[in-house]
Amino acid sequence: DAGVIQSPRHEVTEMGQEVTLRCKPISGHDYLFWYRQTMMRGLELLIYFNNNVPIDDSGMPEDRFSAKMPNASFSTLKIQPSEPRDSAVYFCASSLRVVRSPLHFGNGTRLTVT
């Protein structure tokens, strides 16, 4: 089992540029989550999908953020245009349908917007 795979591991970009973060969940997992981690706000849920359908996007900060899951094995989180306050570590996680199943996290993408 390869685990949840995120890319890139690090991303440095200039303010105003478009940023796309990628995630491949564990095969067979029904749920996919995008979290953001900052020192000030801790771990925040941005959005999650069930069977590729967005269920709760109330954590998406604003219209600059968008997430898609075109199929069961791939998801993207896009920020356009990026701002310095978007600098954070972005985690993707997946889990089975069974609620007692834990979330399995990827290694995260550290985004720096200058």
Added chain:
Amino acid sequence: AQTVTQSQPEMSVQEAETVTLSCTYDTSESDYYLFWYKQPPSRQMILVIRQEAYKQQNATENRFSVNFQKAAKSFSLKISDSQLGDAAMYFCAYRSAGGNEKLTFGTGTRLTIIP
């Protein structure tokens, strides 16, 4: 909405000793799941232990055990025989058994192991 509180931003323990990390949560639900995750400097989020709210027996995983007090809404983590590799941020998390499947995290406790 559920909230998770970790009141100890930092803790330290002597190697080979025992340490307990505190966690409380607020919910109106009767069925839910609780988790402890570890985040070492590599930033990988690693599951340490989980507890089903309907089970009275406290979960254990090798040197890690929990003290689950449902009435008090308390879920502490005990680490026995602390090792240098236990140094990390520890996050307590809550997941509803019905409805919203998201994981709600506490703010974390940074654990330092003193050689």
